[in-house]
Amino acid sequence: MAHNIFIDGEAGTTGLQIRERLETREDIRLIQVDPARRKEAGARREAFAQADVAILCLPDDAAREAVELCADLDVRLIDASTAHRVDKAWVFGFPELHKDNRARIAEARFVSNPGCYSTGSIAMIAPLVAAGLIAPDEPLSINAVSGFTGGGKGLIAEYESGEAPAHFVYGLGQNHKHIPEIMQQGGLTIQPVFAPSVGNFAQGMAVQLPLRLNGRRSIAALQEALAAHYEGEHFVRVLAPGEAGTRIVPTELNGTNMMHISIQGDDASGCATVVAVLDNLGKGASGASVQNLNIMLGLDEATGL
Numbered sequence: 065m066a067h068n069i070f071i072d073g074e075a076g077t078t079g080l081q082i083r084e085r086l087e088t089r090e091d092i093r094l095i096q097v098d099p100a101r102r103k104e105a106g107a108r109r110e111a112f113a114q115a116d117v118a119i120l121c122l123p124d125d126a127a128r129e130a131v132e133l134c135a136d137l138d139v140r141l142i143d144a145s146t147a148h149r150v151d152k153a154w155v156f157g158f159p160e161l162h163k164d165n166r167a168r169i170a171e172a173r174f175v176s177n178p179g180c181y182s183t184g185s186i187a188m189i190a191p192l193v194a195a196g197l198i199a200p201d202e203p204l205s206i207n208a209v210s211g212f213t214g215g216g217k218g219l220i221a222e223y224e225s226g227e228a229p230a231h232f233v234y235g236l237g238q239n240h241k242h243i244p245e246i247m248q249q250g251g252l253t254i255q256p257v258f259a260p261s262v263g264n265f266a267q268g269m270a271v272q273l274p275l276r277l278n279g280r281r282s283i284a285a286l287q288e289a290l291a292a293h294y295e296g297e298h299f300v301r302v303l304a305p306g307e308a309g310t311r312i313v314p315t316e317l318n319g320t321n322m323m324h325i326s327i328q329g330d331d332a333s334g335c336a337t338v339v340a341v342l343d344n345l346g347k348g349a350s351g352a353s354v355q356n357l358n359i360m361l362g363l364d365e366a367t368g369l
C-alpha cells in the first residue's frame with residue numbers, strides 16, 4: 065500500500081525538488097491541492113488530513129501556521145524551514161550526526177530538517193567538539209558560499225534577470241537564522257562568526273571552518289576524528305588526505321544527497337581548514353527531507369536518492 069505524502073509549498077524551490085524525487089516512486093502517493101487554492105488554510109487542512117506524512121517547504125511563518133492547522137490530525141511532519149530547528153518538541157533530522165538519531169527520527173511525529181549551511185557546519189563541528197578537538201567555548205569562524213537557489217524563488221528571480229552580482233557576502237550583522245541551530249547541535253557555547261555568501265551558480269555550496277592548530281591538535285587528529293565519526297555512512301564521506309585536490313568546487317555534488325568533508329592545512333604553519341561540500345537542495349534540503357521521510361516510513365533511507 066502506498067504512503068500518502070503531502071508537500072505543502074510544492075511550487076517552491078525545495079518543494080519542487082522533493083516532488084521530483086517522489087513522483088516516480090510506486091510506494092508513494094502524492095496528495096495535491098488545486099494550485100489556485102494552495103495557500104488556503106481549508107484546502108491545505110484537507111490535504112493534511114489525507115496524508116501520513118506532510119513535508120513543509122514554506123517560509124517560517126507559514127510553517128508555524130501549518131503546524132497549527134494540523135494539530136488535531138494524525139499526520140506526521142517534516143519541516144524544511146527554520147521554524148522548529150531548536151524546538152525540543154521536534155527531532156533534528158540529521159541521521160548521521162548521532163548514533164541514536166535514526167531511531168529518534170523513525171519514531172518522531174515532528175522532524176525538523178537542518179538548514180543547508182547548518183548541515184555543513186554542524187557536520188564538521190559536532191564530532192570535533194565530541195572528540196575534544198574543539199572546545200565548546202572556542203571562538204570559531206565559518207565562511208561559506210552557496211548557489212543562488214538557497215535564497216528561494218526571490219533570489220532565483222534576481223539571478224535570472226541578469227541583474228544580480230557574480231558574488232556577494234551577506235549576513236554580516238551576525239544574526240543569520242542558522243546560527244542558533246549551529247550552536248545547539250554543534251555543542252558550542254560561544255557564537256561563531258558566520259560569513260555566508262552567494263555566487264552566480266544555481267546549486268551547490270562549500271562551507272569552510274578555518275582552525276588554528278595551536279599545538280593541541282594536528283591535521284591527522286582532525287582527519288581521524290571526522291573519519292571515525294562518519295565511518296560506514298552512505299551520504300556523508302570524509303575524504304582521504306589529498307583526495308579533495310587543491311580546488312574545492314561547491315557544485316561537485318549537485319543532484320546528489322551526498323556531503324564530502326575534507327581536511328586541509330599544514331601542521332608546521334599551525335593552520336587548517338575543514339571544508340564541507342554539499343548540494344543546498346540535496347543534502348541541504350530536498351534530498352535530506354526524502355532521507356528523513358524514508359526513515360520515518362521504515363524504508364531503506366536511500367530509496368529514491
Ligand SMILES: NC(=O)C1=CN([C@@H]2O[C@H](COP(=O)(O)OP(=O)(O)OC[C@H]3O[C@@H](n4cnc5c(N)ncnc54)[C@H](OP(=O)(O)O)[C@@H]3O)[C@@H](O)[C@H]2O)C=CC1
Pocket residue numbers: 072073074075076077078079102103104120121122123124126144145146178179180213214215216217218344345348349
Ligand atoms: N532553497 C534552499 O536551498 C533551502 C530552503 N530551505 C527552507 O525551505 C523553505 C522553503 O524555501 P524555498 O523552497 O527556497 O522557498 P521558495 O520561496 O522557493 O518557495 C516557498 C513556497 O511556499 C509558498 N508559500 C508561501 N506562503 C505560503 C502559504 N501561506 N501557504 C502555502 N504556500 C505558501 C510559496 O508560494 P509562491 O509560489 O506563491 O511564492 C512558494 O511556492 C524555507 O523555509 C527555506 O528557508 C531550507 C534549506 C535549503
Ligand SMILES: CC(=O)N[C@@H](CCC(=O)OP(=O)(O)O)C(=O)O
Pocket residue numbers: 144145146178179180181210211212213214215216219241242260261262
Ligand atoms: C543563499 C541563501 O539565501 N540561503 C539562505 C539559507 C537557505 C536555507 O538553508 O534555508 P533555511 O534557513 O530555511 O534552512 C539564507 O541565507 O537565508
